[in-house]
Amino acid sequence: MSKHLLELNELKTHFQTERGRVTAIDGISLYVDTGEVLAVVGESGCGKSVTAQSILRLFEEGGITTYEGEIAFEGENLLDMSMSKMRRIRGNDISMIFQDPLSSLNPVYTIGNQIVESLVLHQKLSKEKAYEKAIEMLKLTGIPAPEKRVHEYPHELSGGMRQRVMIAMALACQPKLLIADEPTTALDVTIQAQILDLMIELKEEFNMGVMFITHDLGVVAQYCTRVVVMYLGEVVEEAEVTQLFSSPQHPYTKGLMKSIPQLEGDRTKKLHIVEGTVPSLEDVPVGCRFAARCSYADDKCLAERPILESCATNQKVRCWHYRKITEKEGRFNGATNA
Amino acid sequence: SSDSTSQNEEEESEVVTGGDIRVAMNASPPTLDPHMTTATATSEVSRHIFETLLTLNSNYEVVPMLAESFEQSEDGLTTTFELRQGVTFHNGKEMTSADVVASMESWLIRSGKSESTFSGTTFEAEGDYTVIMNLETPSIGALHTMAAPTQFSAIMPKEIIESAPAQGVDEFIGTGPFEFVEWKQDQYIHLQKFENYQSLDANPDGLAGKREALVDNVYFDVVTDDSTRVAGLTTGQYQVGLWLPRDNYDQLSNTPNVVTSVDLYGPQNLIFNKAEGVFTDPLMRQAINAVLNKDEIMLAAFADEVFYRLDHGLMYQEQLDWYSEAGQEYYNQNDQDLAQQLLQEAGYNGEEIRILTSRDYDHIYNTSVVVQQQLEEAGINASLEVYDWATVVQKRSEPSEYDAFITGFVTVTDPTQIVTLDPSWPGFTDDETIRDLLENIRVSTSQEEAKAYFEELQEYNWSTYLTHIKIGDFSLLTGYRNNVEGINFFEGIVLWNTTVH
Amino acid sequence: MEVTMKDQKLSEIRSSIKKQRRQLFIKRFLANRLAVTGGIIVLITSFFAIFAPFLASYSPYEMEVTSRLVPPSTDHILGTDNFGRDLFARVVYGAQASMGVGISVALITSLLGMVIGLYAAYYKVLDHILMRVCDGLMAFPAILLAIAIMAALGPRLENVIIALSIVYTPYVARVVRSSALVVREQTYVEAMKAQGASTSRIIWFHIAPNTLSPLIIQSTFIFADAIIIEAGLSFLGAGVPAPDPSWGNILFDGKLVIFNAWWMTLFPGLAIILTVLGLNLFGDGLRDLLDPHSKRVKK
Amino acid sequence: MKMYILKRILSLIPVLFIVSIVIFSIIHLTPGDPASIILGEEATEQSRENLREQLGLNLPIYQQYVNWIIGVLQGDLGHSFFMNKSVTAAIFDHIGPTLSLSILSQVTAIIVALPLGIWAAYRRGTLTDQSFMGLSLLGISIPNFILGLFLIILFAVNLQWLPVAGYQPLSAGLWNHLQFLIMPAIALGTMQAALIARMTRSAMLETLNANFIKTARSKGLHEQIVIYKHALKNAFIPILTVIGQTFGMLIAGAAVTETVFNIPGIGQLIINSVERRDYAVIQGTVLMITVSYVLINLVVDLLYGVIDPRVRLIKK
């Protein structure tokens, strides 16, 4: 059981809203091991961020948000933990990097102040020691003149630097698990490359597990080891990166792969599209959640929710007909098609 | 009304001297120079600082104060005042005839009296302690006016008068039992016992007789909010509360340690604009007089029967020299039929009647409200125009701005002082009969003669002309702590001979 | 929801959707219990104001000087005032004046403040001028302004409204301006510019609606304050002309007798508090409703 | 920075100029004249006319204005008809109580309102939230003269803990000073507190949803720190704006409260001066208030920079 660093078991997160209770993620199971980079991909709004934040229990509890299932971190269920114990894990054992570095840094405190905070809290360092450590971390992330930068405010830094600060902050206490929620979406590709290289480097150095949320499949292909594909609050496919790109099983994954515009080959060909839109959380279909947009959907799909079943070593898929579809379509050639 | 469950456990000795008195007054005086103003707030405070040659006793009779004696010539044109000797001002200087002459001349000019009663009057000093007043025409009211308690003829050092700016003297040096210490604007006026005061030895009576400062300090606190004055009196923060809301009479009377006092203030009047508008017609004025139910008005405005009395006299009942029954039958007619008849005769056609009023003075406002209501009920189209007092004062001197207004007067000492009879005063009385009668009164050589003319005037005014309608006399409610003794009220508060323990 | 509507006439779609919307609107409002309570309170007050003649068995002017300051009894359910007038009648009739003043002032200041605030936010030069004028107005003693206006225009209810409107407009203008400055920078405003929309169209159709919610908060506050200040102004002759009742002037009359006639302050005071409470709740609800984003968390 | 402050202060000049003209014309167009007030009810028209002449009130208005403004430019705000002192001295006398009172009530209001607003925001939608906000509405809708009298009846008359009304300067001792100010500060502060609480709540609601709050929580910080360190400082700018505005209003005079509690502050000064048409004092006070408004705004703007580095002025 506790062989994984983090294991989610049928995790559900419900929110109380004006229109009633919605289940933003509905039974997510996945795991992250030390040293690996798990990519979580999926359409916007499918629940990637909710999953990430649920792990740290960042949503307001007390009636508004309810969790169900299990979040096992080093074998201990975080959901059963008291808040004070939870706080000891946050920022110390599990760290998080958010999507937008500007809005995720507190604009009214210097970046040094913000990094030092968790060091003082978790590592019980003195202020001076903590500042030294903060400078060291900033240097590690490649920020020039970190002694000067620690005393600057977030708005005085460029986007790339801010994201590095976020990373420095997240890694300050040398966590065992790093959750990165779309850390480079706001950045330009050249900077993105710098940041991602840095992250991977630091992962090696600290021997962390990384959960990497993104919707950029290029990033997944280049930087991650395993992938979880989500659709409307559930995991639809799980695989090694190479497997996923070479033989995706779920029709949604396939559609996704095919939609990527290519840097080479024929560019006059129309892009593949996945027809239709994602249903809203208020009326989630009973059966397969992708059924309405799937050309292979039949009565069974509409009526019964498929289970996440193993289809190859290290690959799982949530589809009644994946075998049939793969047979029919032949070997997938989306990602490398011309 | 006072159980002596006093908290302070001082034993009661014969005459306790010392201690402070705090008096909560309702308005800040515009100045402390009594020559300048008719404001009662001024005279109430400054009477403790300044004194006059003559003053009034409780029967409104003229008696000497700073004058040792006075003597009037046969023709009534010359009066000789012998001054008391050894009276010193608060600055240590002795009062002499030069000061008196300067003060009296200043008073004549600045109070405007030189234009009426005292026109052409001169004062001259004869030696250090004699002053002679020369009138141009005999005047029955002259000495009364000199003794009057408002806008009184205070005697001040000559130098101070000579250096006074237009809005009144700015150093308050008098001869009174209390000397001026400090005036914190809008906060308090601080007086303290004048150690070198030379008191008369006669029995205290009205403003006359013995004056002795028995407390060390007197503070006149300006507390404009009525309820706050009541509360402060209740808790003993103030020893005396002036101008208390009459509705609190019962409550205050039942408050332990508080004594209430009801004292005559003056007449309440409805004054007509006789220069413009519907009230240029005497019939209209008579109609209004027929409508009003004065008892009801006074009750509504003054809360309780103890605070008013119905009286038609243009002079007080107490002013025995003047008081007359003449015209009584026209007072408080409350005769609606007569009113309608008069209205018809006057040809009243529903023209709007604008009554100027202000909430700055409750009694004026309340009276106006009831008057308006009674007029409405009689089918007269009356409306209230409420302004702040300064605006009312301005507007009422402009004939086009109103038809009537209500105001209370301070006591006058002789009929020629009644302002509504004065053509230049708002209301614009302009009647030959009245003018002649007033002149006759003024130049009368005897009181009897004067009173005869006055009776004629009062009869004429009630029956025919109606410069204004007197609604009734009203009183003020004053409250003081029961540890204050010997407090007296005569045309305002008197704090000499008063102790606190 | 997922019915194919292809062959249905467009107009049908239109009307059905409109109906749905309206229902949702009402439903959302009703779901907001506080807002409904507020609405009901305001309705009741307005009801009192409108139907005063039928509700009060006494005239608000009729004096019975022999029964001054009678405590609440079966005869006078809220007691009588210092002229012996029936307090219930006066409070009920007072609703007319007070609500009238409150609502008109709130409306006028909202309108004026909106015009000033919006244009100031849009034109820089105008901004400097208008805001300086507002600064000056705000530093101005309201009482002096009231006296001046009354003296110039005469003591009438309309003038009370004018005076109070002048006093409050700068506050509204500032609030509107500050949120308009934010809205002005939104891309959708630029999008309208790109469409060739005229400035006034942009200001009134696109910026104005988005400044409503702070405006509503501010104007409910002004409503409350106007009712109270009216009473203060009536002292200077700038209030509801006597002898007409307003909650404010009843309160002021009551203040004098607060020690022995509690009912004269309690009842008009309660009336003000309830109305303000109702209006604020209603305003909050309205704001939530106008804001398509708002999601009220229901328990 | 110095330049900036200087520039802000210079921008006062046109404002003051306009205000002075407007105030002057309004005052002189308003009926009522000081002569009547000084001379009292029964004074004759003639003596009034004389006094007006002597006080220089019969000069043409523009000339009075020019005379006055020349004085102002020389630093002389004029002389009070009633107070026998210069306007500057009169303002100086009254500013003390006003400052004490406004600071005390502002501080009380902040101390009460901030935690309430924060708590309400934190527990939004709950009964706590609704009752706090209901309370704040109550604070807004109770006329403060009623509240003031109520306090007097309770604390001064019945419990006799505090004096009914009046004022003692700080030089008379701290407690002497404070005991007169406690009730008026509460009466005034209630309204302020209500406003501040509402503003705090809405500002906090916004910041509590901000991403950096999640970041702070994800660091394992205690809720107290998240709220008071991370959220509050960010929410403080709108709160500060309200505080600045209400403080401005307080300086301009909490006339009603000052009257009820008989505190000789600027509010009373204005009311009294208007009542007695003490022109020079009104003009001087209005100018003083305008200046203080501008200065308060300046301080608020400078504080913005202290709180939020993004609005910090360019360092030289």
Next chain:
Amino acid sequence: MAQQMHERENTLLEIKGLKKFFPVKNPIGITEAFVKAVNDVSFHLVEGETYGLVGESGCGKSTMGRTVLRLIEASEGEVLYKGTDIFQLNSKELRKLRQDLQMVFQDPFSSLNPRKRIGDIIEEPMIIHKLGTKKERIDRVMDILQKVGLQPEQYYRYPHEFSGGQRQRIGLARALVVNPKLIICDEPVSALDVSIQSQIINLLQELQDEYKLTYLFIAHDLSVVRHISDRIGVMYLGKMVEEAPTDKLFSNPLHPYTQALLSAVPHPNPEMKQERVKLRGEIPSPMNPPSGCVFHTRCPFVIDACRKVVPKTKEISEGHFVACHLHD
């Protein structure tokens, strides 16, 4: 060259020496510096083509778009639409012209008024340009809604009830409803994920075919731009550093920045390990761009001339322009 002549004949929009400097004021109101958002850029758009404009975030792409439409006033330069200079038009002529020139905004969330129903949002341009009766307009809106893949019954919904992709379609519908000639698409897909991105791109292409539209397509994602554009311009810090027909640019990127950009795009194939042109440092501030070639601070091939001399734009092969000292 012959082809170029031919193209010129159909030039729809020509931008010459465009500059936009934003003054940076200190609080006293004195301009302290300028953000040189667009600094001397020239290019042209041919009728019916899609011109892709790429460059990192903040390099001035949006500013360029907004300046061209005169949403903000240019500092210098001219923009000729069918030969007339847009900058010289008075406001009435300009308003009329805006029917032809439309824009789809970068951010699908803030470019729609949150308080307006989408039907009204799309109808608005027709009201502004006084097109049709109310009924005709509604029909047209319903029509357009269907065209961009939305349902007519969504007419009365508010923007927040739509997903990002759907909002972008609404923005597109708003641009299309007045039959424009040219649409400036400012990063219309940057905020969207791949599956939605492909929907929008396909839609844009379909509409182009149907209405003979010309696009100025701004983006920073090269694979998207490659897919849709005929020609591409690459911007860096307010300057146009390279311009070429799409295929030429991808097969033979000349400017080191273009090369870096191309190599940094993560390839969606785990088996393909990329050789990247690594850039050093951060993007300089546009407030004081580096002297000489603006890219020299990060350029791996920097030579002395780069630091001092501003490189001139040269045509290397037909239609392929570059501003770089390496190609002198």
